[in-house]
Amino acid sequence: MIKPGKYWSLASLALLRLSESDLRALHSIVSEMSPGSFVELVRDIEDEIDNSLALTVNRSIDHSSFSSNMHDIYHDLDQMRKKELRIPVQMFADMLAENLLKLSPKNVNRVPLFDSRRGFQAWITKLVTIFSVQEVFHAAMRIKHEHEKTTKSDWRLR
Structure with missing residues (x-):
């Protein structure tokens, strides 16, 4: 059994059911990055997701009233x-x-x-x-x- 706290990120990846080639490509990208740049990249992606979700929610509200x-x-x-x-x-x-x-x-x-x-x-x-x-x-x-x-x-x- 994997310890939950230590491998949460790997559990998240496992839930995505990525292909082996995608996992290898991810490993290659991450292994070339410094820990600081990796954290910065992940935070930037989180911000993008938050912004995209906000836009999606606004569009769906507008679309539902339009519909x-x-x-x-x-x-x-x-x-x-x-x-x-x-x-x-x-x-x-x-x-x-x-x-x-x-x-x-x-x-x-x-x-x-x-x-x-x-x-x-x-x-x-x-x-x-x-x-x-x-x-x-x-x-x-x-x-x-x-x-x-x-x-x-x-x-x-x-």
């Missing part, structure tokens, strides 16, 4: 398409793209094409990187308003 916002946008638009407009996804995507171009003609070449294989949610995510959420919703509301004007019932209550 939930994207889900809300997608859900709202898809519900409007299904329940109020009752039109196919391709038709809604074409209408939305057309209305976005009317609102922001400077982005003519930047509107992504809808690809049914990738899905509506992926397309909305691309749209929101080019247009603001407000612009996308405004374009959708214009579609809804135009649809309501054209689908007035001929039946009137008396």
